[in-house]
Amino acid sequence: MIELLPFALFAFVASITPGPTNVLVLSHSVRFGFMGALPIVLGGCAGAALVVLTVGLGVGDAVATHTLLQKLMKGLGILWLSYLAWQIYSSPEPERVDGQPAGPRMGFLASAGLQLVNPKAWMMAIAVISVFARPGAERWHDVAQLSLVFFCISLPCLGAWALLGRGAAALLKSKARRVKFNRSLAALLLLSALATLLP
Secondary structure, three states, X not given: OOOHHHHHHHHHHXXXXXXXXXXXXXXXXXXXXXXXXXXXXXXXXXXXXXXXXXXXXXXXXXXXXXXXXXXXXXXHHHHHHHHHHHHHHHOOOOEEEOOEEEOXXXXXXXXXXXXXXXXXXXXXXXXXXHHHXXXXXXXXXXXXXXXXXXXXXXXXXXXXXXXXXXXXXXXXXXXXXXXXXXXXXXXXXXXXXXXXXXX
């Protein structure tokens, strides 16, 4: 367990600091409430843990050594994030059916898929495996353990962003304020996508 403490700290910082998934969780929570953002929370955590597991199983070597693959993933990630930013920006406030907000929402698979085309997630996972997984017979055990710990730590971190969104929704009483807030989040999401183009 002592060996996992540095990794746990790393996983906490990686999960709690603002990023595309955090922005999506915040936006959905403002619009649809905590439960509406829960599929994104679960999908983002599962997707990131899956990337760590996949890298540990050896796929990360291909990503680390093939520049063309990295560029393809980066391009797909930017396109996906730009599309999501436009969806957030252009979506009207959700209608209410039986007191609950209705309308298109991002789901578990879309959130998990975002991690799979996110080159930063892959580079983070490559760093995690190279630093924290022991070589030899213990490697498979370490990889499984690191994936599970990352999932368990990222879950409450993204959940905190969902709670933050729910709290923000209580402050944004008027429809006009909520629209402005969501458009600001959309711009932030687009900037985070374009920031991946920086060297």
